[in-house]
Amino acid sequence: MTTRRTQVAIIGGGPAGLLLGHLLRAEGIDCLIVERQTRAHVEGRIRAGVLETLTTELLERLGIDAGLKAHGMREEGFNLADGEHVIRIDIARLTGKHVVVYGQTELTRDLIAAAPDRQLEIVFEAGEVAIHDPDSDTPSISYTKDGIVHRVDCAIIAGCDGFHGPSRKAIPAGPERVFEREYPFGWLGILADVPPCHPELIYSNSERGFALASMRSPTRSRYYIQVPSSERLGDWPEDRLWDELERRFAPLAERPVTRGPALEMSIAPLRSYVFETMRYGRLFLAGDAAHIVPPTGAKGLNLAASDVAYLSDALIGYFKRGDESGLRDYETRALARIWKAERFSWSLTKLMHRFPEDGAFERRMQQAELDYLAGSPAMQTAIAENYVGLPL
Known part of the structure; x- marks a missing residue:
């Protein structure tokens, strides 16, 4: 020793x-x-x-x-995004701050x-x-x-x-x-050297479930979709995932989803x-x-x-x-x-995901929350403040 x-x-x-x-x-x-x-x-x-x-x-x-x-x-x-309705949170205008993707x-x-x-x-x-x-x-x-x-x-x-x-x-x-609290779904993610479909992150709540379009650089993209916690990575060949991403982001993104070989794929529990x-x-x-x-x-x-x-x-x-x-x-x-x-x-997470136990009432609550958010500078400011990080 x-x-x-x-x-x-x-x-x-x-x-x-x-x-x-x-x-x-x-x-x-x-x-x-x-x-x-x-x-x-x-x-x-x-x-x-x-x-x-x-x-x-x-x-x-x-x-x-x-x-x-x-x-x-x-x-x-x-x-x-709620369906095809996109709400932009202007964190720079609302807080005077920004985040950095790195x-x-x-x-x-x-x-x-x-x-x-x-x-x-x-x-x-x-x-x-x-x-x-x-x-x-x-x-x-x-x-x-x-x-x-x-x-x-x-x-x-x-x-x-x-x-x-x-x-x-x-x-x-x-x-x-x-x-x-364990959630009844995970995030299936893919990292690829392809340009992002949008210049800013998009968190999407659609009928097909949650999806996120993000990036690591102007030429490297990171995408996620919500999948049931029972799903396994082997259930998702790359083409199937790219097909699903196209379905979820075609109505929302600035440009089409670009496909490319996966640098990494994984399912993360929430x-x-x-x-x-x-x-x-x-x-x-x-x-x-x-x-x-x-x-x-x-x-x-x-x-x-x-x-x-x-x-x-x-x-x-x-x-x-x-x-x-x-x-x-x-x-x-x-x-x-x-x-x-x-x-x-x-x-x-509650706002942007489809929970399997939720019904029509919970869905209406999500829609009402997002509709209120779209027209409320005060609520947008609260989200922006949390997103850029609360002070120490």
Whole structure:
């Protein structure tokens, strides 16, 4: 066994862990990131692509925004469609802000590439990661690498390891507070190097179900359709999916859906989930380790970024000034924003999807809500404020 010490041991090398590590290193705080997957796997994961102002500002603050500035697509609005009726939400006019389309894959690569120059150490392919004594003054983690067991003593453990990681599981059953809603459908997605059918995102609620037209660049498109949770990827050859996308977007889009070979196809289940115990002793949870939102509204990555903003400020105050108030308040501050994002994602999911248990009354409620939204600047402003991201 090898033993070393650091101030903060970060479990998870996704965007949450990477952002936290960079923010701490910028203040001279020693930290180590431990990630169970390979670097290629982490850099190749296809995820979200719409960044709130908060997330882009964190990247600018770190000086890791060259890729964002060169390739990010500024979006000043998005569209909600009910049948063939399209409602444009002008977020720039309503809020004075905008979002940026920049794939999580690219963002993750940027953060990893910048790590060596910032003396941010990342251990990839760390097996059997375990947390020890998180509720004591001497917490530690252990992992195996190349057949050797490594122990890391630390002052703080940051669990940024996602829904299936060990961090949340290290919190005893007693203090946990879990809230969950599983949805009876998933999103079937395809990524392809084809120009998008519309210059802005379209969230569509049609008789055939929900669909989303989005993009990663002017030449790369990301499409999704709602499918029953019982569907399997093998049920959907590429031509069948392209046919369905054409049916759903032909009446709405600026130009026809362009077909191309899939770079990636997957079915993602939809879930709303909050694990309210975000602190247990010296263990703090951030990102998907503590919460999941349905992808409607693009809050997942951005919510992880807000957790990290709160947690990094708390840790900087603790290590630089001996101030523990930020650590004590972290859970309360983070949860206040988490539940607002959960509400927005849940409400937009309810508004834009066809639920199998719903009948004519629920459909009329969707139509009335969208009709009211179309004519109400106040309601459009509320949606725009949530879409660009609520303040910290």
